[in-house]
Amino acid sequence: MDREYSGLEKRLFVVLIIASIIIVSGFAYLYLDGGKAPIESSLIGVIDIDGAIISVEETDLISDAINRxxxxxxxxxxVIKxxxxxxxxxxxxxxxxxVLELKQHKPVVASVVTALSGGYxxxxxxxxxxxxxxSMLGNIGVLGVAPESYVxxxxxxxxxxxxxxxxxxxLFPFNISNVLENFAGAVEESRGPRLELSPSTLRRGMIYMGTEAIGVGLADEIGSLQKAAQHAAAEAGVETYTVVDVVSEGEAAGVSASHQNATGVPWREMTLATLNTLNPPPAIYYIYLPSTAYSFGNETAVSTADLNGEVLPATKKGSVVVDLSHGNRVPPEAFHLLSAELAMRGVVTGYxxxxxxxxxxxxxxxxLIVAAPTEPYTADEFQAVKEFVSEGRILLMFYDPASEFxxxxxxxxxxxxxxxxxxxxxxxxYIYDEEDHYGLYRNIxxxxxxxxxxxxxxxxxxxxTATHLHSTDSDAAWSSGDAYSSSSERQGKxxxxxxxxKGNGTAVAFGDITFIMEPYAYLEDNYDLIMNLVYRIAEIEVPDIEPEPEPEYNVTAPDLPVGTVKVYRETIDGEERDVLWTRSSENQTWVERPDSTTTYHFDxxxxxxxxxxxxxxxVYDDPVPDLPYPLTEDLGWAYRVGYNLTLDDDPWRGVLQHHGQVVGFEYVEAGDNETYWCAKVSVVETDEIDRIEDVLTINSMELLWVSQEAGLVKAESDVTYYIDGDLVLEESRSLLMVSIDKGEG
Structure with missing residues (x-):
């Protein structure tokens, strides 16, 4: 019995020892609060930095953990993970x-999953x-968002x-460059002789994969978090240790494990606009964001609409026209300095x-100024521009690869x-030069x-942020031979x-827009370039052109002599056919369709x-009135007339009610590409036909475009048919004149 009791006692003692070890290990975090644990143990702390560093509170958690x-x-x-x-x-x-302060007290090892920009x-x-x-490491560089203009x-x-x-x-580009030097200097000092990158290469913002990073001296070894902990323990001279999370239980440093931050947006989906909302400009970031994060909206510039549909007044000095009709993403104020200097020389600028x-x-x-269009030019539009330049005028084309434009x-x-x-x-x-630039590498x-x-x-x-031009023999200015193209990644001029x-005219192309705007226009010889343009534009004299008279807002009766033939294209519910209209005599007109011919008789x-x-x-009881020429603004009329309709010898009785009004005047392009000044007439008609056994009602709503030169040019109508009040048919019709030949009778 004693032996059996003694064996049981030993087994219980072993179980208690194991349980004590488990308890001590499980509650090791008590050491972090300075309390006394049951058994002394060496700890390797882990501080987790996860996600975008954009929260003061979460950053303070990390700082508190470092202090503890x-x-x-x-x-x-x-280990900093x-x-x-x-x-x-x-x-x-x-x-x-x-972390630098922490390193003064204890060994520190970084375990990298991703360490880009500020993470690195x-x-x-x-x-x-x-x-x-x-893993991705590097991206050494700075993002700076310049201050907004102040009103x-x-x-x-x-x-x-x-x-x-x-x-x-x-000066903001130089401020950014100073910040970059702080970052790059920290890398150079810390990595020391291990660093294999030249100063210029280091500052290019390249990202290196883990094995590549080791090759260029940005990292030291391939390994997991456990490997990093082993290195940390070895540096501390510790063989037996417990790994603990130094951040308070239930609180994550930076972001949660789902890579989210204070915004609730994963960092790979964040945009620069989001950051600027949290941290309004001027702002400095050590951050890597995917290229899509820098996209701006596609809004086009708001036009000043200076032309208001009118031709600028002709003067001895020609005007400047800024095209905003092609979705141009350039604000009118971009040309403020140019237009101001031109105005002082009697040259007007319009949009x-x-x-x-x-x-x-x-x-x-x-x-003519064309800047940052987002819609292409047609062949006809180019022909107009070509003729403009051939007459001794100037075309200025601006493009800028910056996303704003x-x-x-x-x-x-x-x-x-x-x-x-x-x-x-x-x-x-865009062109960039890492050796010789104004503040930043792409300010060349x-x-x-x-x-x-x-x-x-x-x-x-x-x-x-200028681009370059491909041309055969028209280049007029060059970068240094040390410049690069971001697209080809080739060095050259x-x-x-x-x-x-072209003849007496000139076409000029600029791969930058920013240089012509304040305050950038005052750097080096930028303003002299603007003045060269001003002098060239101001010296051009254009012929005095009498503006075309404003069309009169009335249309008189058309003069269509006997023998006049018009061809229309008629569309009924999507089906097209030609209609021939002929004035056969002073009192008679023929209208021929593929399936019928109608003859009209007039007094x-x-x-x-x-x-x-x-x-x-x-046959009408009374003559149906023609349109009440002259057609003038807001002119209205109405009439009601009865008639007898005979169809296959069956006589029917009908009544036509007509209401018409002139609702406007506008130019209409006919099918022959000719343009006619037309009165736009709205017509509402109701035609009731008593067919003895039932009543047929035809309702039509029409728009007619009538010109003095050709009479009816265009018509559109919606027609509905009812029998005893029940809808039986609907159709849409349109008519467009495609040619007119005024023959003599």
Whole structure:
């Protein structure tokens, strides 16, 4: 019995020991609060940074965890687990500096799932970076959103020109460059001799896969979180340890495991607009976002509609017409400086919302501006522009690859639909120069010029996110040979300006729009380029052209002599057929359709007396009045007339009620491409025919377009047929004149 009891006691003792170990391990987090655990143990802490770093509260959680890791002597080393694209610059820097402080006290190893931009900034604060083979690391760079323009108020007062904006728009690129140097400098200092990238390559913002990152010195070893913990323990001289989460239970650092952040949007679906809402510009980000995050809306610029459908007044100096009829994504204020300088020299600038407005103004214009169209030009539109230039005028074409100025769906085709016909093509992508630039790599200097009327006297331009042009012999300015095209990724000299002389006229193409706008227009020789355009435009004299007289708002009776023949195209419920109208005598007209011929008889005043058609005859009790010429605005009339209708020798009685009114005047293009000034007439008719056994009612609502030159040009009608009040048929009809021949009788 004693032996049996002794064995049981030993087994219970072993079970209690195992249970104690499990309890100690399970409640190891008690050490993090500074309390005393039952058994001393070495801990390796894990701090999880997951998702976009855009929340102050969540960033503070990470900072608090770092502070607890520093103060807790049981935590011998820390693994920073990173799965983040970065975030707001000030929050990223807060965590980076906290990790640097942590490293002064304990070994720190970074375990990377994704460490892009600000995520990598934090990683380089660690002693060692462990990554997965296909993890993404790098993207060293900065996103900066410039301050919005400020419109001052007389009631909201500020004490200095930058009190509201905070930054100069011109100097903001340099502010961004300084921030980049802080980031890149931290990488260079931390990675030291392990770094295999040149300073310029490091700053290009490239992303490297895990194995590639090790090859270029951005990471140290392939491994999992467990591998990172082993390295951390080894650096701390610990062989036996427990891995613990340093962040308080139930609270995630940065985002939840579903890669969501304070916005509730996964970081891969976030947009720059979302960030700017959370952090209004001016704003600095260490963050990587997919390219779709930078898309702007496709709204076209709001037109000033200066032309208002009218031709600009003809003067000795020609006007400037800005085309806004092709969905142009350029604000009218883009040409404020150009138009201001022109105005001081007697040249007026107008904007056309429709191509008709633009084309009608070309006769008195010296210059046509086409900027950032999103809809292509037709062959007829190009022909009008070509004739305009051949008469000694100027065409200015502007394109800008920046997303503010183009349609992401078809950015180049609309402008190239015009440029290609001049032997030019705007190129994809943008030009950049990593060695010689204004503040940022894609703000390029242009210092090599052809001697043209546009570029003469220039020594240096600054262009902002400019593209180049493909041409044979019309290049007028070039970048340095160190520049690259973002599209081809090839180094070379690129031409962002082309000048083509056609006869006495000139076509000029610019691969940038920003340079002509304030405040960018005042850098280097940008304003001199604008003035070259001003002088060239202002010297053009256009012939004095008498504007066409405003059409009179009345239509008199048409003069259609005997022998006049008109051909119409008639459509009934979608089916087309030709109709021949002939004035056969002073008092008679024929209307021939494929299946019938109708003869109309008139009195000396042109009033309708009767008609007959293939076994049918209708004779009116009183003459049916012609339209009450002259047709003037708001003229109205009505009449009621009875008639006898004979169909296959069966006599019927009918009554016609007619109401008409002139509802407007407009130009109508007929089928022969001729345009007629027409009175638009609304007609409502009710025709009731007593057929003895029933009553047939025909209701019609018509619009007639009547001109003085041709009479009826166009008609549209909806007709319904009722028998004893029951609807039996509906049809839609239209009529369009396709030709007229006024023969002599």
């Amino acid at each position: 890791a520093i103060s807790n002597s049981s935590i011998k080393a820390v 990173i799965d983040s694209p970065g975030g707001f610059a000030h929050l990223v820097e807060q965590i980076y500096l906290d 900034y934090i990683a380089v604060a660690a002693d060692l970076i462990v990554t997965h083979p296909s 001052p108020s007389e009631s909201n007062l500020d004490t200095g020109p930058y009190k509201v904006m905070g930054f100069s728009q011109l 056309g919302d429709t191509w008709d407005q633009v084309e009608s103004s070309l006769s008195s214009a010296a210059c 183009n349609d992401a769906q078809a950015p180049l085709w609309p402008i190239n639909s015009l440029a290609n016909r001049w032997g030019l093509a705007f190129a994809r992508g 200097y242009v210092r090599d010029f052809e001697n043209t009327t546009v570029t003469r006297g220039l020594e240096c331009l600054v262009l902002f 690129y031409a962002p300006i082309s000048v083509i002389d 000396e005043e042109g009033n309708l007396l009767s008609w007959e058609s293939d076994g049918m005859e209708q």
